[in-house]
Amino acid sequence: MDLSELQAIRREKVEAFRASGVEPYALRSERTHTTLEAIRAFETREAVADGADDPEPPIVVVGRIVGFRHMGKTVFAHVEDGAGRLQLYARKDELGADEYADLLKLYDLGDFVQASGQLFRTRTGEISLRVAEIRMLSKALNAPPEKWHGLQDVEIRYRQRYVDLMANPEVRRVFEMRARTITATRRFLDARGYIEVETPTLQPLYGGAAARPFTTHHNALNQTFYLRIADELYLKRLLVGGFERVYEICKDFRNEGIDRNHSPEFTMLEFYEAYSDYQGMMELVEAMIAEVTRDVLGCSTIEVGDRTVDVTPPWTRRSMRDAIRDLSRVDYVAHPDQPSLLAAARAAGADIEADTVWPRIVDELLKQFVRPRLIEPTLLIDYPVALSPLAKRKADDPTHVERFQPFVGGVELGNSFTELNDPIDQLARFQEQQRDRDAGDDEAMPIDADFITALMYGMPPTGGVGIGIDRLVMLLAGQPTLRDVILFPAMRALPSTSDEGVDSHRE
RNA sequence: GGGCCGCUAGCUCAAUUGGCAGAGCAACUGACUCUUAAUCAGUUGGUUCAGGGUUCGAGUCCCUGGCGGCUCACCA
Numbered sequence: 183m184d185l186s187e188l189q190a191i192r193r194e195k196v197e198a199f200r201a202s203g204v205e206p207y208a209l210r211s212e213r214t215h216t217t218l219e220a221i222r223a224f225e226t227r228e229a230v231a232d233g234a235d236d237p238e239p240p241i242v243v244v245g246r247i248v249g250f251r252h253m254g255k256t257v258f259a260h261v262e263d264g265a266g267r268l269q270l271y272a273r274k275d276e277l278g279a280d281e282y283a284d285l286l287k288l289y290d291l292g293d294f295v296q297a298s299g300q301l302f303r304t305r306t307g308e309i310s311l312r313v314a315e316i317r318m319l320s321k322a323l324n325a326p327p328e329k330w331h332g333l334q335d336v337e338i339r340y341r342q343r344y345v346d347l348m349a350n351p352e353v354r355r356v357f358e359m360r361a362r363t364i365t366a367t368r369r370f371l372d373a374r375g376y377i378e379v380e381t382p383t384l385q386p387l388y389g390g391a392a393a394r395p396f397t398t399h400h401n402a403l404n405q406t407f408y409l410r411i412a413d414e415l416y417l418k419r420l421l422v423g424g425f426e427r428v429y430e431i432c433k434d435f436r437n438e439g440i441d442r443n444h445s446p447e448f449t450m451l452e453f454y455e456a457y458s459d460y461q462g463m464m465e466l467v468e469a470m471i472a473e474v475t476r477d478v479l480g481c482s483t484i485e486v487g488d489r490t491v492d493v494t495p496p497w498t499r500r501s502m503r504d505a506i507r508d509l510s511r512v513d514y515v516a517h518p519d520q521p522s523l524l525a526a527a528r529a530a531g532a533d534i535e536a537d538t539v540w541p542r543i544v545d546e547l548l549k550q551f552v553r554p555r556l557i558e559p560t561l562l563i564d565y566p567v568a569l570s571p572l573a574k575r576k577a578d579d580p581t582h583v584e585r586f587q588p589f590v591g592g593v594e595l596g597n598s599f600t601e602l603n604d605p606i607d608q609l610a611r612f613q614e615q616q617r618d619r620d621a622g623d624d625e626a627m628p629i630d631a632d633f634i635t636a637l638m639y640g641m642p643p644t645g646g647v648g649i650g651i652d653r654l655v656m657l658l659a660g661q662p663t664l665r666d667v668i669l670f671p672a673m674r675a676l677p678s679t680s681d682e683g684v685d686s687h688r689e
Numbered sequence: 690g691g692g693c694c695g696c697u698a699g700c701u702c703a704a705u706u707g708g709c710a711g712a713g714c715a716a717c718u719g720a721c722u723c724u725u726a727a728u729c730a731g732u733u734g735g736u737u738c739a740g741g742g743u744u745c746g747a748g749u750c751c752c753u754g755g756c757g758g759c760u761c762a763c764c765a
Contacts, residue, residue, distance in 0.1 A: 186698085186699055186734085187716075187734055188699050191717075249725070251727055251728095252724090252727095253721055253724065253727070254720080255722045256721090258724045273722060275722080290716085304724075304725090306724075308724090310723090325715060327699080327701085328713085329700090329714070330701080330713090331700075331702085332701085333700075335696090336757070336758065337756070392764090392765080439690095439764055441760090442759095535762095587765090594765065596765095673757085676756070677755065
């Protein structure tokens with residue numbers, strides 16, 4: 183391994199520690215206060231100012247050195263822990279000449295240290311720790327990124343997120359926000375009698391969405407498995423079994439392109455409620471997004487670009503047909519065949535290829551005319567049946583299903599419908615999908631015979647919802663791409679360096 | 690997969706028409722006992738993503754490849 187000059191110098195410092203009998207990777211630390219607790223404790227003592235007689239308790243803090251300034255026989259440094267930062271102040275005459283020399287020579291930015299002493303305020307008013315003793319906890323061999331500009335290189339930010347996190351504090355805040363989003367979501371559903379379940383990631387047959395799967399192989403069973411593209415069909419089996427309210431937060435995997443709104447592995451929330459329907463789920467989704475937003479942001483508004491939207495229910499509800507008709511002047515119901523709809527869509531200015539199938543033209547109209555304008559929280563309802571093989575038809579219009587999608591800030595947050603529980607109709611829809619598969623559509627769902635069997639035992643009327651957690655976090659955290667809310671986004675592997683050994687074996 | 694753009698010191702970025710590869714931070718040596726992007730003086734540090742080509746001379750121009758970003762396509 184080639185060492186840069188900086189790395190070589192830091193390794194020499196490790197050796198210098200060991201030569202003087204100090205292990206630079208300490209077995210343990212003895213923290214008494216986080217940096218935040220130390221500051222709070224000092225402020226509290228200060229407020230009771232006349233307690234000057236009380237002996238001040240010793241403070242021991244730990245953390246990473248993130249700033250280091252020395253002037254003459256004094257050192258100022260900042261250490262950072264999970265709670266915040268605290269300034270250290272070390273004097274040669276108080277620390278001792280040897281220890282002070284070590285501090286100057288052997289300690290670097292990025293090292294984890296433990297410092298003990300008394301708190302005080304500097305002349306400029308900053309609460310600081312007057313260091314009586316300092317100890318190396320973990321010597322960093324790589325220098326941190328530049329302190330002022332942080333880490334800018336996008337590729338390194340994603341590939342080496344640990345560097346991004348240590349250099350760019352706002353990134354840590356985004357992922358704290360992500361954690362709060364998921365916690366708030368669980369709390370919302372738990373409070374309503376939902377139970378959290380886990381269904382298979384490895385599935386012998388995939389389904390529940392229109393997508394291409396990842397394929398893998400189990401050696402002992404000598405069998406192909408698919409990584410799930412959705413958990414829908416398993417969760418509905420649980421309703422057949424008698425659970426009334428279930429949810430799952432898990433990774434789904436779809437073997438598709440990557441862009442700002444799509445990741446090959448992403449976190450999906452799905453929840454199903456027996457004896458509800460899409461009307462009930464609309465109210466639930468509105469309430470959930472509003473509550474999660476309050477929990478995460480402390481208010482009911484979200485900044486979207488230069489606009490502010492309020493997610494307080496009720497949201498605007500519009501049928502998909504009306505929305506498309508109003509914004510594109512095309513009524514797809516008046517054009518039930520592909521050539522007619524294609525012509526109308528193109529006349530309206532849509533950019534659509536000639537061989538696009540009818541349902542996808544509808545989808546294109548939605549995408550090109552409607553979606554970009556759904557900035558205010560909106561529920562788009564009632565989709566054509568061809569787009570929704572798992573949803574129940576509307577009673578008064580069998581060409582449409584009871585389905586809705588929530589949109590905020592132009593982002594599609596999820597998908598919901600009154601679940602199809604008629605096994606015969608479900609089988610017919612699967613068979614329709616199968617015809618599409620046979621015709622070469624490798625995203626159409628395969629027939630899941632066991633799921634039909636399950637429905638034949640009876641599934642109660644049910645409302646179901648899927649919410650893309652990553653997209654929700656992206657919206658709440660104001661991040662421009664999905665990759666900025668995924669800690670380790672999928673990246674192409676770098677050219678392997680491990681085959682150097684292979685090369686050396688070549689004749 | 691197509692188009693456009695990018696890749697230079699550990700990090701952030703320069704480099705004129707093709708003419709000695711630079712600065713700031715970090716590091717190293719020194720000065721300075723209340724600094725905080727500390728300051729001051731000095732020093733070190735380069736496979737300019739890789740390979741090939743053109744040229745007296747390539748970070749710069751051409752070709753091939755790698756990785757990334759944006760965008761279109763695909764895709765909830």
